[in-house]
Structure formats: structure tokens, C-alpha cells
Amino acid sequence: MENNELPADVALMWRLRETPRRGPKPSLTLDDIVASAIAIADAEGLAAVSMARVAERLGNSTMALYRHVKSKDDLLVIMSDAAIERPEPMPEGVDWRTGLTFWADGVLTAIRRHPWYAKVPISGPPAGPNNLAWFDSALGVLADTGLPEEAKVGVVMGLITYVQGQIRMAFDLAAGYADNPDAFRRFGATLRKVADPRVYPAVVRTVEAGVFDEVGSFEEDNEADFDFGLQLYLDGVAAFIDRVG
Amino acid sequence: MENNELPADVALMWRLRETPRRGPKPSLTLDDIVASAIAIADAEGLAAVSMARVAERLGNSTMALYRHVKSKDDLLVIMSDAAIERPEPMPEGVDWRTGLTFWADGVLTAIRRHPWYAKVPISGPPAGPNNLAWFDSALGVLADTGLPEEAKVGVVMGLITYVQGQIRMAFDLAAGYADNPDAFRRFGATLRKVADPRVYPAVVRTVEAGVFDEVGSFEEDNEADFDFGLQLYLDGVAAFIDRVG
DNA sequence: CCTTACTGCGTACCTGCTACGCTATTTAGC
DNA sequence: GCTAAATAGCGTAGCAGGTACGCAGTAAGG
Numbered sequence: 001m002e003n004n005e006l007p008a009d010v011a012l013m014w015r016l017r018e019t020p021r022r023g024p025k026p027s028l029t030l031d032d033i034v035a036s037a038i039a040i041a042d043a044e045g046l047a048a049v050s051m052a053r054v055a056e057r058l059g060n061s062t063m064a065l066y067r068h069v070k071s072k073d074d075l076l077v078i079m080s081d082a083a084i085e086r087p088e089p090m091p092e093g094v095d096w097r098t099g100l101t102f103w104a105d106g107v108l109t110a111i112r113r114h115p116w117y118a119k120v121p122i123s124g125p126p127a128g129p130n131n132l133a134w135f136d137s138a139l140g141v142l143a144d145t146g147l148p149e150e151a152k153v154g155v156v157m158g159l160i161t162y163v164q165g166q167i168r169m170a171f172d173l174a175a176g177y178a179d180n181p182d183a184f185r186r187f188g189a190t191l192r193k194v195a196d197p198r199v200y201p202a203v204v205r206t207v208e209a210g211v212f213d214e215v216g217s218f219e220e221d222n223e224a225d226f227d228f229g230l231q232l233y234l235d236g237v238a239a240f241i242d243r244v245g
Numbered sequence: 246m247e248n249n250e251l252p253a254d255v256a257l258m259w260r261l262r263e264t265p266r267r268g269p270k271p272s273l274t275l276d277d278i279v280a281s282a283i284a285i286a287d288a289e290g291l292a293a294v295s296m297a298r299v300a301e302r303l304g305n306s307t308m309a310l311y312r313h314v315k316s317k318d319d320l321l322v323i324m325s326d327a328a329i330e331r332p333e334p335m336p337e338g339v340d341w342r343t344g345l346t347f348w349a350d351g352v353l354t355a356i357r358r359h360p361w362y363a364k365v366p367i368s369g370p371p372a373g374p375n376n377l378a379w380f381d382s383a384l385g386v387l388a389d390t391g392l393p394e395e396a397k398v399g400v401v402m403g404l405i406t407y408v409q410g411q412i413r414m415a416f417d418l419a420a421g422y423a424d425n426p427d428a429f430r431r432f433g434a435t436l437r438k439v440a441d442p443r444v445y446p447a448v449v450r451t452v453e454a455g456v457f458d459e460v461g462s463f464e465e466d467n468e469a470d471f472d473f474g475l476q477l478y479l480d481g482v483a484a485f486i487d488r489v490g
Numbered sequence: 491c492c493t494t495a496c497t498g499c500g501t502a503c504c505t506g507c508t509a510c511g512c513t514a515t516t517t518a519g520c
Numbered sequence: 521g522c523t524a525a526a527t528a529g530c531g532t533a534g535c536a537g538g539t540a541c542g543c544a545g546t547a548a549g550g
Contacts, residue, residue: 021517022517023515023526024527024528024529025515026528027528028528050506050507051506051507051508052506052507061530062506062507063531066509067529071508122421123417123420123421124418124421124432125418125432132440133444133445137447139448142447143447143450149451149454153456154470158473161474162406162410162474164414165406165407165411169409173369173370176369177369187369194259194261199378200377202382202384202385203377203384205394206394206397211394229406229478232481232482232485233403233407233478233481234481235485236477236480236484239481240480266495266547267494267549268495268497268547268548269496269497269546270546271497295536296539305499306500307499307538309498311540317538493548493550494550496546497546498543499542499543501541501543502541503540503541506536506537508533509533509534510533511530511531511532512531512532513528514527514528515526516525517524518523519522519525520521
């Protein structure tokens with residue numbers, strides 16, 4: 001009990017546990033469980049992850065898992081930290097803007113490998129080792145900007161929010177698109193039919209301009225949108241650094 | 246069947262339905278169901294909304310709901326559109342920056358009344374009348390900027406992403422804080438104990454600077470963070486308008 | 491008046507989380 | 521060694537939640 005003050009799940013993620021145990025050797029390790037859960041989520045989505053499925057895949061019974069994990073929510077937190085891995089080391093000597101763009105692209109790439117990551121409900125600050133490494137990487141890029149520490153945290157939190165929000169929305173939309181491509185292709189048509197120009201003047205103007213007519217290439221659109229919004233945000237950061245840094 | 250091409254839930258939200266019916270008078274209306282579901286979500290959160298609870302609150306049986314709604318997911322989409330109401334009319338003659346700030350504050354206020362709104366999974370573009378009204382309001386503010394329609398959509402989508410992401414994160418954190426205030430208060434202490442300065446140099450530097458030491462006033466912190474990130478994004482929009490508009 | 495469409499709802503099934511307690515196993519201490 | 525304590529696996533069972541199905545009763549159309 002030397003890790004007295006830490007919440008149980010945090011202690012688990014950092015692998016802090018008294019090693020000398022008395023009972024029988026565990027036939028199951030936390031790593032096995034997490035790997036199994038991640039494999040299922042990768043293949044069939046987060047909704048397919050049930051305690052029964054995870055255990056079955058390991059040839060164990062459902063309840064055996066509860067010797068290693070407090071609850072399913074616990075498992076979700078731990079597996080999301082494991083799935084995000086570590087960021088690539090930041091190239092030496094990059095300016096902050098290049099660095100944050102590199103960082104954001106890295107997040108996008110990492111989450112692409114585990115799309116369900118963006119769906120895990122967040123219940124606190126990033127307490128796992130991998131999430132913390134990402135946080136550290138972004139903070140480090142801002143080291144030479146002269147911003148006060150608190151402002152750096154604000155900038156990075158805003159960036160995380162934007163990036164995760166964008167990714168979540170993109171994947172939700174992609175899922176909806178896969179479920180029902182027609183509904184999307186007819187979004188413009190639907191608006192034309194249903195949107196009164198007196199109530200929705202700006203939307204109708206946009207529809208008339210044909211913006212929603214070609215929703216064809218979904219992947220590239222999202223990539224472009226992602227970068228577009230990111231650069232807007234970074235422009236804002238630049239202005240902020242000029243003002244304060 | 247004059248609304249031939251529309252998905253069922255969209256038709257429901259816009260209240261397009263053939264009026265002449267043959268069977269017995271419905272003792273239940275969609276509005277009742279939605280209002281009941283919203284009341285439960287407001288009082289006890291989205292997780293407390295079950296078909297059984299919604300029906301019980303109306304003095305009906307669970308299965309009666311399925312005559313009005315295709316599935317629970319259907320109900321969630323419809324109730325989220327109903328909950329967001331309409332934006333306040335934009336003051337006349339405001340510049341775009343004031344307008345978008347006003348808009349974002351409006352979103353924040355509206356979602357504060359129904360915090361669960363940010364948790365409803367998004368499965369498509371904003372197809373309901375109220376969500377579309379918000380979309381229209383933000384687009385309208387950009388009317389005089391000279392941006393091409395497509396760019397306006399990009400700016401507004403980015404803004405929505407940021408605002409919703411920020412709100413979702415804030416509420417998730419607030420919920421985690423309510424569940425376990427100690428874990429939060431000790432976040433800085435936890436990092437000190439667990440974070441190796443060689444692995445997490447930037448985080449440790451921030452911790453040493455005392456940024457995480459006073460997490461006291463949660464509400465105001467979030468308000469400030471929200472505005473901070475928003476202004477960064479709007480700075481970016483300003484730069485974009487200078488460049489392109 | 492009979493047919494038809496439609497509403498409410500009871501029943502039942504399935505999936506999923508997890509509390510509890512039993513049994514077997516390993517190690518610590520004597 | 522031997523006993524007691526601690527611990528792993530797991531079977532059972534309870535509970536909650538979504539929803540398919542089919543029956544019964546009701547109101548409008550012909």
C-alpha cells in the first residue's frame with residue numbers, strides 16, 4: 001500500500017502494484033485483458049466490447065476479469081490510454097507552429113488506428129502515462145514562446161478540444177454515412193424541400209450555391225476541414241503570442 | 246406518403262405527417278414523449294433516460310412509445326433537437342466577430358440548460374429545425390464578410406466543433422469532479438509523485454509552476470477557458486478574412 | 491355494418507453489468 | 521513441513537434495459 005493516495009485506476013495504468021502476492025499465480029494479466037478489449041474495439045467498435053466478449057476471447061470466464069479491473073468503465077479508461085501509444089519524438093529545432101501541426105497530425109494518425117478512442121467518455125484530466133506524454137509533447141513545443149505556463153496549458157487544452165472534437169465529429173459522420181449513404185447524398189435535396197428561405201435565409205443561400213451538392217469524397221473533405229480549422233486556431237495562437245509572449 | 250424521400254426521423258422532427266388517420270385516437274403525442282424524456286434527462290442525466298422511465302412518467306406502457314418513435318436512438322435525436330430551442334435573434338448591424346461571440350455564448354447558455362445535449366451521439370448533419378436555425382444564425386453573421394459560401398460553412402463547422410467539444414469536455418470534467426473531488430484536488434500531487442521529469446519535462450515544469458495547485462473554482466475556470474480558446478479561434482478567422490475575403 | 495388501419499400493451503427474449511460466495515492454489519510464518 | 525492467510529478463477533443469479541411479436545380493442549371509410 002505504498003501508493004496510498006492514488007485512485008485505483010490511475011495506479012493500474014502506471015503499473016504500480018506491490019509485487020509480492022500470496023495466492024495462486026494469475027493466469028491472466030491486465031495487459032492481456034487490455035489487448036483483448038482493444039482488438040475487439042478495433043474490429044467491431046466500442047459497442048462490441050463487453051466483459052463477456054473480452055473474457056471469451058481469452059478463454060476465461062467473464063468474472064475473472066474483475067480480479068484485475070474494478071469495473072467496465074475502469075477498463076475503458078485503461079484501454080484508451082494504452083491505445084493512444086506515445087507521440088513520435090518532436091523533430092529538433094522546429095518552431096512552435098510547425099511543431100503543433102506535427103503534433104495534431106500525429107493525434108489524427110494515432111486515433112485513426114483506434115477510432116473508438118474518441119468515444120470513450122472522459123472523466124478527468126489525462127492521468128494515464130500515454131495521454132500525459134501527448135500532453136507533455138504539446139507543452140514542450142511551446143517552451144520557447146515565452147508564454148506563462150498557465151497560458152501554455154490553455155493553448156494546449158484548446159487545441160486538444162478542437163482536435164478531439166473534430167475527430168469525433170468526423171467519425172460520427174462517417175459512421176452515419178456508412179449506415180445510410182442516401183440520406184447524406186440527399187441532404188441538400190432535403191434542405192431544398194424543407195427549409196423555408198424566410199426562416200433559414202443563410203442556409204438556403206448556401207444550398208443554392210451548391211455547397212452541399214457534392215459530398216462525394218468523404219475522407220479528403222474531412223482531412224481538408226481538419227487542417228482548415230486547425231490553421232485558424234493556430235493563427236489565433238500566433239496573435240496571442242505576439243500580444244503576450 | 247407525400248414526404249416520400251425523407252428519412253423517418255427527419256420527417257418526424259419537422260412534423261410532416263399525413264393528418265387523416267383511421268384507427269383510435271392516440272392518447273400519446275410525440276411532444277409528450279419528447280417532453281418526458283427531456284425532463285428525465287434534465288433531472289438525472291442522459292443515462293437515466295430509458296424507454297421504461299419515459300413511459301412510466303406518462304402513465305403508459307413501455308411499448309406504447311414504439312408507435313411514435315422507431316427506436317431509442319430516434320428519440321435521442323429528436324429530443325436533442327427539441328432541447329436546443331432557437332437562438333436569440335442576432336442584434337442588428339453587429340460585426341461578424343461580435344456576432345459569433347454572441348452566438349457562441351448563446352450556445353453555451355442553451356446547452357447549460359440541458360447539459361446532456363453534448364452527449365447525444367451525432368449521426369449526421371444537423372437535420373432538425375432547431376439545430377438548423379443555429380447553423381443558419383452563425384452563417385448569417387458571416388454574410389457581409391465576402392467569404393465564399395463554402396468557406397463560411399468551414400468556419401462555422403470549425404466553430405461548432407470547438408464550442409461543442411469544449412462544452413462536452415467541461416461537463417465531463419465537472420461530472421468527474423462531482424464524483425470524486427479529491428482525485429481532482431490531488432491531480433497536481435499525483436503528477437508530482439508519478440511523473441518523471443526526464444519523461445515528462447514540460448508537464449513537470451508546469452506542475453512546478455503551480456498551475457494545477459488551485460483547481461478551486463471550477464465554473465469560472467471553464468468560462469475563462471471557453472472564452473480564451475474561442476478568441477484564439479476568432480483571431481484565426483479574422484486573419485483568414487483578411488487574406489481571402 | 492363490415493372492413494381496414496391503427497393504437498395500446500402484455501409477454502417474452504436477449505444482451506450486458508456485476509455482487510456474492512465457493513473452491514483451489516500459493517506463499518508467509520512458525 | 522505445516523497451518524493460516526491471501527488471492528485467482530468462476531458459477532450462479534439478480535437486475536436493468538431494448539425491442540420483436542402478436543392480440544385486442546377502436547375509429548374511420550365504404
